[in-house]
Amino acid sequence: MLPPHIQARENFKTLDLLSFALNRSGVDRRAWQVATSFIDLAPCDDCVCLYGQGAGWTVSYTERGQWREMARFPDLFEASKYFYAHFRPDASPYDVREQWEDQTGQQFSMVE
Secondary structure (H helix, E strand, C coil): CCCHHHHHHHHHHHHHHHHHHHHHCCCCHHHEEEECCHHHCCCCCCEEEEEEECCEEEEEEEECCEEEEEEEECCHHHHHHHHHHHHCCCCCHHHHHHHHHHHHCCCCCCCC
């Protein structure tokens, strides 16, 4: 298990990779949101959201101000794949990892 500060850093990278993959795939930015917690989400309608909740991650859909939970996951890796598959069932956000690394200069290191 990673120390909390390293896990938080890696979670931010994963959310950034996920955003990069969705943008690169041409998914309408108004159709999705990702955040480390529910309180960090902006109000949206007809939107799929991925956010941290307690020790896990939740994917929800909002429509007309009503939230409907779609799935919960213990880790962000599985949650991000599920979330991305909602928009691109034939792909994974990790398919563009190398392009994300080249563009951002970031890498997943799992160490301090």
